[in-house]
Amino acid sequence: MRDDDELVVIGGSASPRLTKNICKILDVPVGKGEVHQFSDGNLFVKVGQNVRGRHVYLVQSTALPANDNFMELLFWIDALKRASAASITVLIPYFSYAKGDKKDEPRVSIRARLCAQTIETAGADRVVTLDLHAPQIQGFFDLPVDDLYALPVLTDAIAAENLDELVIVSPDAGFAKKAKQYARRLGAPLAIADKERIDHTENAHVADLIGDVEGKNAVIVDDFTITAGTLAEVADTLIQRGARSVRAAVTHGVFTRKAMSRLDDSAIQTLWVTDTVEKRPTRRSKRIVTVSVAPLFAEAIRRIHARESLSVLFS
Known part of the structure:
Protein backbone atom coordinates (compact mmCIF):
# COMPACT_ATOMS: atom_id res chain seq x y z
CA MET A 1 0.00 0.00 0.00
CA ARG A 2 1.40 3.40 -0.97
CA ASP A 3 1.89 6.02 1.75
CA ASP A 4 -0.67 8.31 0.10
CA ASP A 5 -3.21 5.46 0.12
CA GLU A 6 -2.94 4.78 3.84
CA LEU A 7 -6.08 5.48 5.82
CA VAL A 8 -6.27 7.89 8.74
CA VAL A 9 -8.84 7.41 11.51
CA ILE A 10 -9.50 10.45 13.70
CA GLY A 11 -11.93 10.56 16.61
CA GLY A 12 -13.85 13.57 17.86
CA SER A 13 -14.25 14.28 21.57
CA ALA A 14 -17.59 12.42 21.67
CA SER A 15 -16.14 9.07 20.57
CA PRO A 16 -12.56 8.57 21.84
CA ARG A 17 -12.99 5.00 23.15
CA LEU A 18 -14.86 3.76 20.09
CA THR A 19 -12.22 5.34 17.85
CA LYS A 20 -9.42 3.68 19.81
CA ASN A 21 -11.11 0.28 19.54
CA ILE A 22 -11.70 0.72 15.80
CA CYS A 23 -8.04 1.62 15.27
CA LYS A 24 -6.93 -1.38 17.33
CA ILE A 25 -8.93 -3.72 15.10
CA LEU A 26 -7.60 -2.06 11.93
CA ASP A 27 -4.07 -2.02 13.37
CA VAL A 28 -3.59 1.68 12.65
CA PRO A 29 -2.65 4.50 15.05
CA VAL A 30 -5.34 6.88 16.26
CA GLY A 31 -5.15 10.06 14.18
CA LYS A 32 -3.80 13.13 15.94
CA GLY A 33 -5.92 16.19 16.66
CA GLU A 34 -7.12 18.48 19.40
CA VAL A 35 -10.34 20.14 20.48
CA HIS A 36 -10.51 23.09 22.83
CA GLN A 37 -13.58 24.89 24.16
CA PHE A 38 -13.10 28.52 25.11
CA SER A 39 -14.79 30.15 28.08
CA ASP A 40 -17.47 31.69 25.84
CA GLY A 41 -18.43 28.25 24.50
CA ASN A 42 -16.64 28.54 21.14
CA LEU A 43 -14.92 25.39 19.88
CA PHE A 44 -11.43 25.16 18.37
CA VAL A 45 -10.49 22.10 16.28
CA LYS A 46 -7.05 21.31 14.88
CA VAL A 47 -5.82 18.33 12.86
CA GLY A 48 -2.51 17.30 14.43
CA GLN A 49 -0.85 15.53 11.51
CA ASN A 50 -0.36 15.71 7.76
CA VAL A 51 -3.45 14.41 5.93
CA ARG A 52 -2.71 15.86 2.48
CA GLY A 53 -3.84 13.35 -0.12
CA ARG A 54 -4.91 10.86 2.59
CA HIS A 55 -8.28 9.15 2.97
CA VAL A 56 -9.59 10.21 6.37
CA TYR A 57 -12.28 8.49 8.46
CA LEU A 58 -13.74 10.74 11.15
CA VAL A 59 -15.60 9.18 14.10
CA GLN A 60 -17.91 11.51 16.02
CA SER A 61 -21.26 10.83 17.68
CA THR A 62 -23.66 13.71 18.17
CA ALA A 63 -24.98 12.80 21.60
CA LEU A 64 -24.93 14.81 24.83
CA PRO A 65 -24.28 17.71 24.40
CA ALA A 66 -25.83 17.28 20.95
CA ASN A 67 -25.27 20.80 19.65
CA ASP A 68 -21.62 21.05 20.74
CA ASN A 69 -20.79 17.66 19.30
CA PHE A 70 -22.56 18.41 16.03
CA MET A 71 -20.71 21.71 15.62
CA GLU A 72 -17.44 19.95 16.43
CA LEU A 73 -18.24 17.42 13.71
CA LEU A 74 -18.63 20.24 11.18
CA PHE A 75 -15.38 21.90 12.29
CA TRP A 76 -13.50 18.61 11.92
CA ILE A 77 -14.81 18.17 8.38
CA ASP A 78 -13.88 21.74 7.48
CA ALA A 79 -10.40 21.42 9.02
CA LEU A 80 -9.73 18.17 7.14
CA LYS A 81 -10.97 19.63 3.88
CA LYS A 102 -40.55 15.20 9.04
CA LYS A 103 -42.84 18.17 9.42
CA ASP A 104 -45.45 16.52 11.63
CA GLU A 105 -46.96 19.74 12.96
CA PRO A 106 -47.23 23.33 11.67
CA ARG A 107 -44.25 25.70 11.63
CA VAL A 108 -41.52 23.24 12.64
CA SER A 109 -38.07 22.61 11.23
CA ILE A 110 -37.14 19.33 9.54
CA ARG A 111 -33.98 19.16 11.61
CA ALA A 112 -32.49 15.98 10.19
CA ARG A 113 -32.69 17.42 6.67
CA LEU A 114 -30.91 20.61 7.69
CA CYS A 115 -28.20 18.66 9.53
CA ALA A 116 -27.67 16.48 6.46
CA GLN A 117 -27.30 19.51 4.22
CA THR A 118 -24.85 21.12 6.65
CA ILE A 119 -22.64 18.02 6.84
CA GLU A 120 -22.57 17.89 3.07
CA THR A 121 -21.82 21.61 2.72
CA ALA A 122 -18.96 21.32 5.23
CA GLY A 123 -17.22 18.95 2.83
CA ALA A 124 -17.96 15.33 3.77
CA ASP A 125 -17.69 12.79 0.94
CA ARG A 126 -19.49 9.89 2.58
CA VAL A 127 -21.46 9.18 5.76
CA VAL A 128 -21.59 5.94 7.72
CA THR A 129 -24.01 5.72 10.62
CA LEU A 130 -25.86 3.13 12.70
CA ASP A 131 -29.58 2.45 13.07
CA LEU A 132 -30.96 5.80 11.94
CA HIS A 133 -34.27 6.51 13.65
CA ALA A 134 -35.81 6.90 10.20
CA PRO A 135 -34.06 5.12 7.27
CA GLN A 136 -35.41 7.67 4.78
CA TYR A 149 -27.40 -2.37 11.66
CA ALA A 150 -26.62 -3.17 15.29
CA LEU A 151 -29.01 -6.12 15.04
CA PRO A 152 -26.30 -8.83 14.63
CA VAL A 153 -24.35 -7.55 17.65
CA LEU A 154 -27.40 -7.27 19.90
CA THR A 155 -28.98 -10.56 18.82
CA ASP A 156 -25.71 -12.35 19.57
CA ALA A 157 -25.81 -10.88 23.09
CA ILE A 158 -29.42 -11.98 23.54
CA ALA A 159 -28.75 -15.46 22.15
CA ALA A 160 -25.85 -15.91 24.58
CA GLU A 161 -28.37 -15.82 27.46
CA ASN A 162 -29.95 -19.07 26.18
CA LEU A 163 -33.44 -17.91 27.18
CA ASP A 164 -36.24 -20.41 26.66
CA GLU A 165 -39.75 -19.30 25.71
CA LEU A 166 -38.31 -16.10 24.25
CA VAL A 167 -40.54 -13.36 22.85
CA ILE A 168 -39.32 -10.18 21.17
CA VAL A 169 -41.30 -7.03 21.94
CA SER A 170 -41.48 -3.87 19.85
CA PRO A 171 -42.18 -0.80 22.06
CA ASP A 172 -44.42 0.72 19.37
CA ALA A 173 -45.83 0.08 15.91
CA GLY A 174 -43.15 2.23 14.31
CA PHE A 175 -40.37 -0.18 15.28
CA ALA A 176 -42.37 -3.33 14.52
CA LYS A 177 -40.70 -3.99 11.15
CA LYS A 178 -37.19 -3.87 12.61
CA ALA A 179 -38.32 -5.85 15.70
CA LYS A 180 -39.61 -8.55 13.36
CA GLN A 181 -36.06 -8.91 12.01
CA ALA A 193 -46.88 -2.47 22.37
CA ASP A 194 -49.30 0.25 21.30
CA LYS A 195 -47.62 3.45 22.54
CA GLU A 196 -49.10 6.94 22.58
CA ARG A 197 -47.10 10.18 22.82
CA ILE A 198 -49.17 13.35 23.06
CA ASP A 199 -46.53 16.07 23.63
CA HIS A 200 -42.78 16.78 23.72
CA THR A 201 -42.23 15.85 27.38
CA GLU A 202 -40.50 12.55 26.36
CA ASN A 203 -43.23 10.66 28.24
CA ALA A 204 -45.26 7.96 26.51
CA HIS A 205 -48.22 5.83 27.53
CA VAL A 206 -48.69 2.17 26.61
CA ALA A 207 -52.33 1.80 25.59
CA ASP A 208 -52.34 -1.88 24.61
CA LEU A 209 -50.18 -4.93 23.89
CA ILE A 210 -50.60 -7.11 20.84
CA GLY A 211 -49.31 -10.67 21.19
CA ASP A 212 -48.92 -13.42 23.79
CA VAL A 213 -46.25 -12.90 26.44
CA GLU A 214 -47.63 -15.00 29.29
CA GLY A 215 -44.98 -17.26 30.81
CA LYS A 216 -42.35 -16.02 28.35
CA ASN A 217 -39.00 -14.31 28.72
CA ALA A 218 -39.53 -10.98 26.98
CA VAL A 219 -36.86 -8.83 25.33
CA ILE A 220 -37.83 -5.30 24.30
CA VAL A 221 -35.86 -4.03 21.29
CA ASP A 222 -35.53 -0.42 20.15
CA ASP A 236 -44.42 -3.09 33.60
CA THR A 237 -47.12 -3.90 31.04
CA LEU A 238 -45.36 -7.14 30.12
CA ILE A 239 -45.19 -8.25 33.76
CA GLN A 240 -48.87 -7.39 34.19
CA ARG A 241 -49.62 -9.57 31.15
CA GLY A 242 -47.81 -12.53 32.72
CA ALA A 243 -44.29 -12.34 31.30
CA ARG A 244 -41.80 -14.43 33.28
CA SER A 245 -38.97 -11.90 32.91
CA VAL A 246 -38.14 -8.74 30.98
CA ARG A 247 -34.91 -7.61 29.34
CA ALA A 248 -34.17 -4.99 26.71
CA ALA A 249 -31.72 -4.40 23.87
CA SER A 266 -38.30 -1.05 36.53
CA ALA A 267 -38.86 -4.76 35.87
CA ILE A 268 -35.98 -4.83 33.37
CA GLN A 269 -33.27 -7.26 34.52
CA THR A 270 -30.69 -6.49 31.82
CA LEU A 271 -30.39 -3.70 29.27
CA TRP A 272 -27.95 -4.28 26.41
CA VAL A 273 -26.70 -1.15 24.66
CA THR A 274 -23.90 -0.51 22.16
CA ASP A 275 -20.97 1.87 22.67
CA THR A 276 -22.18 4.56 20.26
CA VAL A 277 -22.75 6.99 23.15
CA GLU A 278 -19.81 7.41 25.55
CA LYS A 279 -20.40 10.51 27.65
CA ARG A 280 -23.47 10.73 29.84
CA PRO A 281 -24.42 13.14 32.66
CA THR A 282 -25.33 10.34 35.03
CA ARG A 283 -24.09 7.27 36.84
CA ARG A 284 -24.31 3.88 35.14
CA SER A 285 -26.83 1.29 36.30
CA LYS A 286 -25.51 -2.19 37.06
CA ARG A 287 -28.25 -3.54 34.84
CA ILE A 288 -26.61 -2.11 31.72
CA VAL A 289 -24.38 -4.34 29.61
CA THR A 290 -22.41 -2.71 26.78
CA VAL A 291 -21.63 -4.54 23.55
CA SER A 292 -19.20 -2.97 21.11
CA VAL A 293 -19.90 -2.03 17.51
CA ALA A 294 -16.22 -1.23 16.88
CA PRO A 295 -15.76 -4.41 14.78
CA LEU A 296 -18.74 -3.39 12.64
CA PHE A 297 -17.40 0.11 11.97
CA ALA A 298 -13.86 -1.22 11.48
CA GLU A 299 -15.07 -3.64 8.82
CA ALA A 300 -17.04 -0.85 7.13
CA ILE A 301 -13.90 1.31 7.01
CA ARG A 302 -11.80 -1.57 5.69
CA ARG A 303 -14.30 -2.33 2.92
CA ILE A 304 -14.78 1.31 1.91
CA HIS A 305 -11.03 1.85 1.79
CA ALA A 306 -10.47 -1.35 -0.21
CA ARG A 307 -13.35 -0.39 -2.54
CA GLU A 308 -15.28 -3.51 -1.57
CA SER A 309 -19.03 -3.89 -1.20
CA LEU A 310 -20.66 -3.25 2.17
CA SER A 311 -23.70 -5.38 1.33
CA VAL A 312 -22.46 -8.25 3.51
CA LEU A 313 -22.84 -5.99 6.56
CA PHE A 314 -26.58 -5.72 5.87
CA SER A 315 -27.21 -9.46 5.44
Missing part, protein backbone atom coordinates in the same frame (compact mmCIF):
# COMPACT_ATOMS: atom_id res chain seq x y z
CA ARG A 82 -8.72 22.69 4.28
CA ALA A 83 -5.83 20.34 5.12
CA SER A 84 -6.27 18.81 1.64
CA ALA A 85 -7.50 15.35 2.66
CA ALA A 86 -8.21 13.25 -0.44
CA SER A 87 -11.56 12.14 0.98
CA ILE A 88 -13.49 12.53 4.23
CA THR A 89 -15.73 9.70 5.36
CA VAL A 90 -17.76 10.69 8.40
CA LEU A 91 -18.76 7.95 10.83
CA ILE A 92 -21.64 9.14 13.02
CA PRO A 93 -22.37 6.25 15.43
CA TYR A 94 -25.36 8.15 16.86
CA PHE A 95 -27.09 10.81 14.77
CA SER A 96 -29.11 12.64 17.43
CA TYR A 97 -31.27 14.83 15.19
CA ALA A 98 -32.59 11.83 13.28
CA LYS A 99 -35.88 12.16 15.18
CA GLY A 100 -36.57 15.41 13.31
CA ASP A 101 -37.20 13.66 10.00
CA ILE A 137 -32.95 10.20 6.22
CA GLN A 138 -30.40 8.63 3.87
CA GLY A 139 -32.29 10.44 1.12
CA PHE A 140 -31.68 13.81 2.81
CA PHE A 141 -28.05 13.55 1.67
CA ASP A 142 -26.80 13.93 -1.89
CA LEU A 143 -23.78 11.78 -1.06
CA PRO A 144 -23.38 8.07 -0.24
CA VAL A 145 -24.83 7.06 3.13
CA ASP A 146 -24.46 3.63 4.76
CA ASP A 147 -26.88 3.00 7.62
CA LEU A 148 -25.43 -0.03 9.40
CA TYR A 182 -34.82 -9.48 15.58
CA ALA A 183 -37.55 -12.07 16.14
CA ARG A 184 -36.76 -13.86 12.87
CA ARG A 185 -33.02 -13.99 13.59
CA LEU A 186 -33.65 -15.37 17.09
CA GLY A 187 -36.44 -17.73 16.02
CA ALA A 188 -38.89 -16.12 18.45
CA PRO A 189 -42.46 -14.75 18.19
CA LEU A 190 -43.15 -11.01 18.15
CA ALA A 191 -45.35 -8.84 20.38
CA ILE A 192 -46.07 -5.15 19.80
CA ASP A 223 -33.17 1.93 18.31
CA PHE A 224 -32.57 4.33 21.22
CA THR A 225 -33.61 5.34 24.70
CA ILE A 226 -33.17 8.70 26.41
CA THR A 227 -35.14 8.66 29.67
CA ALA A 228 -35.87 4.89 29.73
CA GLY A 229 -39.51 5.87 30.27
CA THR A 230 -40.93 3.83 27.40
CA LEU A 231 -38.82 0.79 28.28
CA ALA A 232 -39.93 0.93 31.92
CA GLU A 233 -43.61 1.28 31.08
CA VAL A 234 -43.57 -1.46 28.47
CA ALA A 235 -41.74 -3.70 30.95
CA VAL A 250 -31.25 -0.88 22.52
CA THR A 251 -28.75 0.41 19.98
CA HIS A 252 -28.20 3.90 21.39
CA GLY A 253 -28.27 4.38 25.17
CA VAL A 254 -28.33 8.17 25.48
CA PHE A 255 -29.56 8.28 29.11
CA THR A 256 -30.43 11.57 30.74
CA ARG A 257 -30.12 12.01 34.52
CA LYS A 258 -33.43 10.42 35.48
CA ALA A 259 -32.94 7.39 33.24
CA MET A 260 -30.86 5.32 35.66
CA SER A 261 -33.23 5.54 38.61
CA ARG A 262 -36.13 4.77 36.29
CA LEU A 263 -34.29 1.73 34.94
CA ASP A 264 -33.34 0.50 38.42
CA ASP A 265 -36.97 0.82 39.57
Whole structure:
Protein backbone atom coordinates (compact mmCIF):
# COMPACT_ATOMS: atom_id res chain seq x y z
CA MET A 1 0.00 0.00 0.00
CA ARG A 2 1.40 3.40 -0.97
CA ASP A 3 1.89 6.02 1.75
CA ASP A 4 -0.67 8.31 0.10
CA ASP A 5 -3.21 5.46 0.12
CA GLU A 6 -2.94 4.78 3.84
CA LEU A 7 -6.08 5.48 5.82
CA VAL A 8 -6.27 7.89 8.74
CA VAL A 9 -8.84 7.41 11.51
CA ILE A 10 -9.50 10.45 13.70
CA GLY A 11 -11.93 10.56 16.61
CA GLY A 12 -13.85 13.57 17.86
CA SER A 13 -14.25 14.28 21.57
CA ALA A 14 -17.59 12.42 21.67
CA SER A 15 -16.14 9.07 20.57
CA PRO A 16 -12.56 8.57 21.84
CA ARG A 17 -12.99 5.00 23.15
CA LEU A 18 -14.86 3.76 20.09
CA THR A 19 -12.22 5.34 17.85
CA LYS A 20 -9.42 3.68 19.81
CA ASN A 21 -11.11 0.28 19.54
CA ILE A 22 -11.70 0.72 15.80
CA CYS A 23 -8.04 1.62 15.27
CA LYS A 24 -6.93 -1.38 17.33
CA ILE A 25 -8.93 -3.72 15.10
CA LEU A 26 -7.60 -2.06 11.93
CA ASP A 27 -4.07 -2.02 13.37
CA VAL A 28 -3.59 1.68 12.65
CA PRO A 29 -2.65 4.50 15.05
CA VAL A 30 -5.34 6.88 16.26
CA GLY A 31 -5.15 10.06 14.18
CA LYS A 32 -3.80 13.13 15.94
CA GLY A 33 -5.92 16.19 16.66
CA GLU A 34 -7.12 18.48 19.40
CA VAL A 35 -10.34 20.14 20.48
CA HIS A 36 -10.51 23.09 22.83
CA GLN A 37 -13.58 24.89 24.16
CA PHE A 38 -13.10 28.52 25.11
CA SER A 39 -14.79 30.15 28.08
CA ASP A 40 -17.47 31.69 25.84
CA GLY A 41 -18.43 28.25 24.50
CA ASN A 42 -16.64 28.54 21.14
CA LEU A 43 -14.92 25.39 19.88
CA PHE A 44 -11.43 25.16 18.37
CA VAL A 45 -10.49 22.10 16.28
CA LYS A 46 -7.05 21.31 14.88
CA VAL A 47 -5.82 18.33 12.86
CA GLY A 48 -2.51 17.30 14.43
CA GLN A 49 -0.85 15.53 11.51
CA ASN A 50 -0.36 15.71 7.76
CA VAL A 51 -3.45 14.41 5.93
CA ARG A 52 -2.71 15.86 2.48
CA GLY A 53 -3.84 13.35 -0.12
CA ARG A 54 -4.91 10.86 2.59
CA HIS A 55 -8.28 9.15 2.97
CA VAL A 56 -9.59 10.21 6.37
CA TYR A 57 -12.28 8.49 8.46
CA LEU A 58 -13.74 10.74 11.15
CA VAL A 59 -15.60 9.18 14.10
CA GLN A 60 -17.91 11.51 16.02
CA SER A 61 -21.26 10.83 17.68
CA THR A 62 -23.66 13.71 18.17
CA ALA A 63 -24.98 12.80 21.60
CA LEU A 64 -24.93 14.81 24.83
CA PRO A 65 -24.28 17.71 24.40
CA ALA A 66 -25.83 17.28 20.95
CA ASN A 67 -25.27 20.80 19.65
CA ASP A 68 -21.62 21.05 20.74
CA ASN A 69 -20.79 17.66 19.30
CA PHE A 70 -22.56 18.41 16.03
CA MET A 71 -20.71 21.71 15.62
CA GLU A 72 -17.44 19.95 16.43
CA LEU A 73 -18.24 17.42 13.71
CA LEU A 74 -18.63 20.24 11.18
CA PHE A 75 -15.38 21.90 12.29
CA TRP A 76 -13.50 18.61 11.92
CA ILE A 77 -14.81 18.17 8.38
CA ASP A 78 -13.88 21.74 7.48
CA ALA A 79 -10.40 21.42 9.02
CA LEU A 80 -9.73 18.17 7.14
CA LYS A 81 -10.97 19.63 3.88
CA ARG A 82 -8.72 22.69 4.28
CA ALA A 83 -5.83 20.34 5.12
CA SER A 84 -6.27 18.81 1.64
CA ALA A 85 -7.50 15.35 2.66
CA ALA A 86 -8.21 13.25 -0.44
CA SER A 87 -11.56 12.14 0.98
CA ILE A 88 -13.49 12.53 4.23
CA THR A 89 -15.73 9.70 5.36
CA VAL A 90 -17.76 10.69 8.40
CA LEU A 91 -18.76 7.95 10.83
CA ILE A 92 -21.64 9.14 13.02
CA PRO A 93 -22.37 6.25 15.43
CA TYR A 94 -25.36 8.15 16.86
CA PHE A 95 -27.09 10.81 14.77
CA SER A 96 -29.11 12.64 17.43
CA TYR A 97 -31.27 14.83 15.19
CA ALA A 98 -32.59 11.83 13.28
CA LYS A 99 -35.88 12.16 15.18
CA GLY A 100 -36.57 15.41 13.31
CA ASP A 101 -37.20 13.66 10.00
CA LYS A 102 -40.55 15.20 9.04
CA LYS A 103 -42.84 18.17 9.42
CA ASP A 104 -45.45 16.52 11.63
CA GLU A 105 -46.96 19.74 12.96
CA PRO A 106 -47.23 23.33 11.67
CA ARG A 107 -44.25 25.70 11.63
CA VAL A 108 -41.52 23.24 12.64
CA SER A 109 -38.07 22.61 11.23
CA ILE A 110 -37.14 19.33 9.54
CA ARG A 111 -33.98 19.16 11.61
CA ALA A 112 -32.49 15.98 10.19
CA ARG A 113 -32.69 17.42 6.67
CA LEU A 114 -30.91 20.61 7.69
CA CYS A 115 -28.20 18.66 9.53
CA ALA A 116 -27.67 16.48 6.46
CA GLN A 117 -27.30 19.51 4.22
CA THR A 118 -24.85 21.12 6.65
CA ILE A 119 -22.64 18.02 6.84
CA GLU A 120 -22.57 17.89 3.07
CA THR A 121 -21.82 21.61 2.72
CA ALA A 122 -18.96 21.32 5.23
CA GLY A 123 -17.22 18.95 2.83
CA ALA A 124 -17.96 15.33 3.77
CA ASP A 125 -17.69 12.79 0.94
CA ARG A 126 -19.49 9.89 2.58
CA VAL A 127 -21.46 9.18 5.76
CA VAL A 128 -21.59 5.94 7.72
CA THR A 129 -24.01 5.72 10.62
CA LEU A 130 -25.86 3.13 12.70
CA ASP A 131 -29.58 2.45 13.07
CA LEU A 132 -30.96 5.80 11.94
CA HIS A 133 -34.27 6.51 13.65
CA ALA A 134 -35.81 6.90 10.20
CA PRO A 135 -34.06 5.12 7.27
CA GLN A 136 -35.41 7.67 4.78
CA ILE A 137 -32.95 10.20 6.22
CA GLN A 138 -30.40 8.63 3.87
CA GLY A 139 -32.29 10.44 1.12
CA PHE A 140 -31.68 13.81 2.81
CA PHE A 141 -28.05 13.55 1.67
CA ASP A 142 -26.80 13.93 -1.89
CA LEU A 143 -23.78 11.78 -1.06
CA PRO A 144 -23.38 8.07 -0.24
CA VAL A 145 -24.83 7.06 3.13
CA ASP A 146 -24.46 3.63 4.76
CA ASP A 147 -26.88 3.00 7.62
CA LEU A 148 -25.43 -0.03 9.40
CA TYR A 149 -27.40 -2.37 11.66
CA ALA A 150 -26.62 -3.17 15.29
CA LEU A 151 -29.01 -6.12 15.04
CA PRO A 152 -26.30 -8.83 14.63
CA VAL A 153 -24.35 -7.55 17.65
CA LEU A 154 -27.40 -7.27 19.90
CA THR A 155 -28.98 -10.56 18.82
CA ASP A 156 -25.71 -12.35 19.57
CA ALA A 157 -25.81 -10.88 23.09
CA ILE A 158 -29.42 -11.98 23.54
CA ALA A 159 -28.75 -15.46 22.15
CA ALA A 160 -25.85 -15.91 24.58
CA GLU A 161 -28.37 -15.82 27.46
CA ASN A 162 -29.95 -19.07 26.18
CA LEU A 163 -33.44 -17.91 27.18
CA ASP A 164 -36.24 -20.41 26.66
CA GLU A 165 -39.75 -19.30 25.71
CA LEU A 166 -38.31 -16.10 24.25
CA VAL A 167 -40.54 -13.36 22.85
CA ILE A 168 -39.32 -10.18 21.17
CA VAL A 169 -41.30 -7.03 21.94
CA SER A 170 -41.48 -3.87 19.85
CA PRO A 171 -42.18 -0.80 22.06
CA ASP A 172 -44.42 0.72 19.37
CA ALA A 173 -45.83 0.08 15.91
CA GLY A 174 -43.15 2.23 14.31
CA PHE A 175 -40.37 -0.18 15.28
CA ALA A 176 -42.37 -3.33 14.52
CA LYS A 177 -40.70 -3.99 11.15
CA LYS A 178 -37.19 -3.87 12.61
CA ALA A 179 -38.32 -5.85 15.70
CA LYS A 180 -39.61 -8.55 13.36
CA GLN A 181 -36.06 -8.91 12.01
CA TYR A 182 -34.82 -9.48 15.58
CA ALA A 183 -37.55 -12.07 16.14
CA ARG A 184 -36.76 -13.86 12.87
CA ARG A 185 -33.02 -13.99 13.59
CA LEU A 186 -33.65 -15.37 17.09
CA GLY A 187 -36.44 -17.73 16.02
CA ALA A 188 -38.89 -16.12 18.45
CA PRO A 189 -42.46 -14.75 18.19
CA LEU A 190 -43.15 -11.01 18.15
CA ALA A 191 -45.35 -8.84 20.38
CA ILE A 192 -46.07 -5.15 19.80
CA ALA A 193 -46.88 -2.47 22.37
CA ASP A 194 -49.30 0.25 21.30
CA LYS A 195 -47.62 3.45 22.54
CA GLU A 196 -49.10 6.94 22.58
CA ARG A 197 -47.10 10.18 22.82
CA ILE A 198 -49.17 13.35 23.06
CA ASP A 199 -46.53 16.07 23.63
CA HIS A 200 -42.78 16.78 23.72
CA THR A 201 -42.23 15.85 27.38
CA GLU A 202 -40.50 12.55 26.36
CA ASN A 203 -43.23 10.66 28.24
CA ALA A 204 -45.26 7.96 26.51
CA HIS A 205 -48.22 5.83 27.53
CA VAL A 206 -48.69 2.17 26.61
CA ALA A 207 -52.33 1.80 25.59
CA ASP A 208 -52.34 -1.88 24.61
CA LEU A 209 -50.18 -4.93 23.89
CA ILE A 210 -50.60 -7.11 20.84
CA GLY A 211 -49.31 -10.67 21.19
CA ASP A 212 -48.92 -13.42 23.79
CA VAL A 213 -46.25 -12.90 26.44
CA GLU A 214 -47.63 -15.00 29.29
CA GLY A 215 -44.98 -17.26 30.81
CA LYS A 216 -42.35 -16.02 28.35
CA ASN A 217 -39.00 -14.31 28.72
CA ALA A 218 -39.53 -10.98 26.98
CA VAL A 219 -36.86 -8.83 25.33
CA ILE A 220 -37.83 -5.30 24.30
CA VAL A 221 -35.86 -4.03 21.29
CA ASP A 222 -35.53 -0.42 20.15
CA ASP A 223 -33.17 1.93 18.31
CA PHE A 224 -32.57 4.33 21.22
CA THR A 225 -33.61 5.34 24.70
CA ILE A 226 -33.17 8.70 26.41
CA THR A 227 -35.14 8.66 29.67
CA ALA A 228 -35.87 4.89 29.73
CA GLY A 229 -39.51 5.87 30.27
CA THR A 230 -40.93 3.83 27.40
CA LEU A 231 -38.82 0.79 28.28
CA ALA A 232 -39.93 0.93 31.92
CA GLU A 233 -43.61 1.28 31.08
CA VAL A 234 -43.57 -1.46 28.47
CA ALA A 235 -41.74 -3.70 30.95
CA ASP A 236 -44.42 -3.09 33.60
CA THR A 237 -47.12 -3.90 31.04
CA LEU A 238 -45.36 -7.14 30.12
CA ILE A 239 -45.19 -8.25 33.76
CA GLN A 240 -48.87 -7.39 34.19
CA ARG A 241 -49.62 -9.57 31.15
CA GLY A 242 -47.81 -12.53 32.72
CA ALA A 243 -44.29 -12.34 31.30
CA ARG A 244 -41.80 -14.43 33.28
CA SER A 245 -38.97 -11.90 32.91
CA VAL A 246 -38.14 -8.74 30.98
CA ARG A 247 -34.91 -7.61 29.34
CA ALA A 248 -34.17 -4.99 26.71
CA ALA A 249 -31.72 -4.40 23.87
CA VAL A 250 -31.25 -0.88 22.52
CA THR A 251 -28.75 0.41 19.98
CA HIS A 252 -28.20 3.90 21.39
CA GLY A 253 -28.27 4.38 25.17
CA VAL A 254 -28.33 8.17 25.48
CA PHE A 255 -29.56 8.28 29.11
CA THR A 256 -30.43 11.57 30.74
CA ARG A 257 -30.12 12.01 34.52
CA LYS A 258 -33.43 10.42 35.48
CA ALA A 259 -32.94 7.39 33.24
CA MET A 260 -30.86 5.32 35.66
CA SER A 261 -33.23 5.54 38.61
CA ARG A 262 -36.13 4.77 36.29
CA LEU A 263 -34.29 1.73 34.94
CA ASP A 264 -33.34 0.50 38.42
CA ASP A 265 -36.97 0.82 39.57
CA SER A 266 -38.30 -1.05 36.53
CA ALA A 267 -38.86 -4.76 35.87
CA ILE A 268 -35.98 -4.83 33.37
CA GLN A 269 -33.27 -7.26 34.52
CA THR A 270 -30.69 -6.49 31.82
CA LEU A 271 -30.39 -3.70 29.27
CA TRP A 272 -27.95 -4.28 26.41
CA VAL A 273 -26.70 -1.15 24.66
CA THR A 274 -23.90 -0.51 22.16
CA ASP A 275 -20.97 1.87 22.67
CA THR A 276 -22.18 4.56 20.26
CA VAL A 277 -22.75 6.99 23.15
CA GLU A 278 -19.81 7.41 25.55
CA LYS A 279 -20.40 10.51 27.65
CA ARG A 280 -23.47 10.73 29.84
CA PRO A 281 -24.42 13.14 32.66
CA THR A 282 -25.33 10.34 35.03
CA ARG A 283 -24.09 7.27 36.84
CA ARG A 284 -24.31 3.88 35.14
CA SER A 285 -26.83 1.29 36.30
CA LYS A 286 -25.51 -2.19 37.06
CA ARG A 287 -28.25 -3.54 34.84
CA ILE A 288 -26.61 -2.11 31.72
CA VAL A 289 -24.38 -4.34 29.61
CA THR A 290 -22.41 -2.71 26.78
CA VAL A 291 -21.63 -4.54 23.55
CA SER A 292 -19.20 -2.97 21.11
CA VAL A 293 -19.90 -2.03 17.51
CA ALA A 294 -16.22 -1.23 16.88
CA PRO A 295 -15.76 -4.41 14.78
CA LEU A 296 -18.74 -3.39 12.64
CA PHE A 297 -17.40 0.11 11.97
CA ALA A 298 -13.86 -1.22 11.48
CA GLU A 299 -15.07 -3.64 8.82
CA ALA A 300 -17.04 -0.85 7.13
CA ILE A 301 -13.90 1.31 7.01
CA ARG A 302 -11.80 -1.57 5.69
CA ARG A 303 -14.30 -2.33 2.92
CA ILE A 304 -14.78 1.31 1.91
CA HIS A 305 -11.03 1.85 1.79
CA ALA A 306 -10.47 -1.35 -0.21
CA ARG A 307 -13.35 -0.39 -2.54
CA GLU A 308 -15.28 -3.51 -1.57
CA SER A 309 -19.03 -3.89 -1.20
CA LEU A 310 -20.66 -3.25 2.17
CA SER A 311 -23.70 -5.38 1.33
CA VAL A 312 -22.46 -8.25 3.51
CA LEU A 313 -22.84 -5.99 6.56
CA PHE A 314 -26.58 -5.72 5.87
CA SER A 315 -27.21 -9.46 5.44
